[in-house]
Amino acid sequence: MTEIETQKTIGTSVPESRTDDERPLLEIKDLKVGFKTQTGMVTAVDGVNLTLYRGQSLAIVGESGSGKSTTAHAIINLLPGSGEITGGQILLDGQDLTKATKHEMESIRGRKVGFVPQDPMSNLNPVWSIGFQVEEAIRANGIASERKAVKARAIEVLKEAGLQDADRRLKQFPHQFSGGMRQRVLIGMGLAANPQLLIADEPTSALDVTVQRVILDHLESLTRELGTTLLFITHDLGLAAERAEQLVVMYKGRVVESGPSLQILQNPQHPYTQRLVAAAPSLASRRIQATGSIKAAEDSMGEDAASAAGEAIDLIATAEARAEALEAAAAQPPAIVVEDLTKVYKIRGTGDFTAVDSVSFQIAKGTTTALVGESGSGKSTVAKMLLKLEDSTSGRILVGGADLANVRGQELFALRSRMQPVFQDPYGSLNPLRNIGNTIGEPLMTHKVGTKASRRERVFELLDQVSLPRTLVGRYPNELSGGQRQRIAIARALALKPEIVVLDEAVSALDVLVQAQILRLLADLQAELGLTYLFITHDLAVVRVIADNVCVMQKGRIVEAATTDEVFENPQQQYTKDLLAAIPGANIPLGV
Structure with a gap:
């Protein structure tokens, strides 16, 4: 089937329960979206057709830059400044949104169309409390106006989104939340007005699998009970097939395959879809x-x-x-030793909060240890203390035999050239005022490595390694997709060829094809350079492929620690069993 023939089939099949004269809630006809650049208009979405009926769920899947998020943003007219709809129609309940006025779109957003964005940190204001921002969204959507009612609804929507201690968390600020908790706040805001259509752009990419299940179960209940139509954007094919009735695969701005989710997952026809399925x-x-x-x-x-x-x-x-690396590392002294590590935060008005509680583990040189657990379990806090971005309350960390508590000044500066991070939030960790070339080359400049020409060549080499075109050198973070920004963050971390890399959800924002390439790249670099990785993730499928040892964290403590094979084949704790059972698409039979 050709791309054009495939596109013509989108949304044309009406389920038996529907009548021929039923009007779809959302109908996209030959949508084209372009972005103005210095060299002219670049087409990002090229002739997309979608039809969604009330109560239906549809997932759009594709690699970073395929046009998934651009299509979603076009529906609610929230394209970046240089983006514009250049052709086609977007009909919401019969109304053409491409012709709607600014005032009309403001009344549609939130009330008729809810939106859950991909990047939790850049979509929450760092100077306002969580409670203020949720309450502001509730007032703006006309859900409630009386102060007590607004606060009560704010607590309710956050609990629905999986934040059980919502009433205590309202006074806190975004930087005091983990990435997954921030994402839950955005989900709560998107669901606040019980919209007819909910557009969820990678809504669970920052969430661990157990909370992911809670959130998606809630979205399913909305679809079923309230007749909410769900447009779901994800790079996780297992998640898409498990949660959406229909699946649309996008590649380079076009739809290349569509149909019932299970049918596509079990019997993909287009070569690109076959690659996506096999690379999961x-x-x-x-x-x-x-x-x-x-x-x-x-x-x-x-x-x-x-x-x-x-x-x-x-x-x-x-x-x-x-x-193979695990066997070679058996006789090596440990690269990292963590002993009885504890971190206690003092929170105004609520007392002390223990984020990390007597954590101990070792990482052998040249191996990978994964920290796994729910959002807020303390994984990222351990990483920050290892990187000396946070001071520990008690316990100690040894890196190469040196106690980090005694490392200061020039010695700490030298240590950081050997130990590099890749943070969870790809946008927040990149300077929006620096272009990609300068961003990747920044560690080389800071540590005075090489000449200007050699540094530029190293930047090109790193772009090649993370599968990005060299033409991105002059572009800025806001011009890239979430997955592209994460690849830039990984390239920057690898610039100095460090001995230790701390990867905090480093592949969570990547589509499966690039994810497979990055994981293979990390393994190759580890074998070539003897790198040691602390790999923090909520994706247990990735852990199975990349990690030698696994430490499972729950509420600040390590509840289970063993080799990866032992954890997967014979988990000892019920919490670990629950994490494994919650892997998306684990029980779906695949045809590839």
């Missing part, structure tokens, strides 16, 4: 799990699937490289 970490993880060995998992793919999806082989090869 959950699939590689399950192959390893089912066959009991990495070699058998690779063989089980068959020649046809392997030729269609080199990324899947990359993932399995990554696991193989990991196993």
Whole structure:
């Protein structure tokens, strides 16, 4: 089927329960979106057609830059300054939104169309409390106006979004929340007015799998009970098939395949869709799990699937490289030793809060240890203390045998050239006023490495390594997709060829194809340079592929620690079993 033929099928099949004269809630006809650049107009969305009926759910899947988020932003006219709709129609309940006035769009946003954006930090104002921002959204949407009613509704929507201690959290600020908690706040705000259509742009990319299940169960109940139509944007194919009735695959601004989710996942027709399905970490993880060995998992793919999806082989090869590195590292002294590490925060008005409670673990040189747990379990706080971005309350951290408590000044500066971070939030960690070339080259400049020409060449080399075109050198973070920004953050961290890399949800914002490439890149660099990784993630499928050892954290404590194989094959704690059971799409039979 050609791309044009495929696009014509979008939304044309009406379920048997619907009458022919039923009007769709959302109908997108031949939508085209372009962005003005110095060299002219660049087309980002090229002739997309979608039809959504009331109560239906549809997921748009594709790699970063495929046009998924641009399509979503076009619906509510929230395109970046240089973006504009250049053709087509967007009909919401019969009203053409491309012709709506500014005032009309303001009344539609929030009330008729809710929106959950991808990036939790840049969409929350850092100088306002969480409670103020949620209450402001409630007032703006006309849900309540009386002060007590507004506060009560704010607490209610945050609890619905999975924030159980919402009443205590209202006075806190965004920087005091973990990435997953900030995302939950945005989800609560998007659902506050019970909109007819909810556009969720990667709404759970920052969430651990258990909270992800709570959030998505809530979205499903809205769809079922209130007739809410859900437009879901994700790079997680398992999640898309599990949660949406219909699936649309986008590639380079066009729809290349569409239809019922399970049908596409089990029998993908387009080569690009086949690559997406085969490159999913959950699939590689399950192959390893089912066959009991990495070699058998690779063989089980068959020649046809392997030729269609080199990324899947990359993932399995990554696991193989990991196993070899673990054997070599057995005789090495530990690169990182954490002993009885504790961090207590003093919160005004509520007393002390223990974020990390007597945590101990070791990471052998050249190996990868994953910290896994729910949002707010203390994973990122451990990383910040390791990087000396936070001081510990008690306990100690040894890096290469040196106690970080005694490291100061020039010695700390030198240590940071050997130990680099990749943070969870790809936009917040990039300077919006510096172009991509300067951003990646910043560590080289700071540590006075090489000449100007050699630094520029190193920047180009890093862009190649993270699969980005060299033409991005002169562009700025706001001109890139979320996945592209995360690749820039990874490239910057690798610039100095550090000995230790702390990766805080480093691949959570990436589509599966690039995710597979980055994981393979990290494994290659580890084997070549003897790198040591602390890998913080909520994606257990990725853990199965990349990590040697796993520490499971719950409420600031490590509740289970073992090798990756032991944790997956024989989890001891019920909490660990719940995390494994909540992996999206784990029980969906796949045809590839």
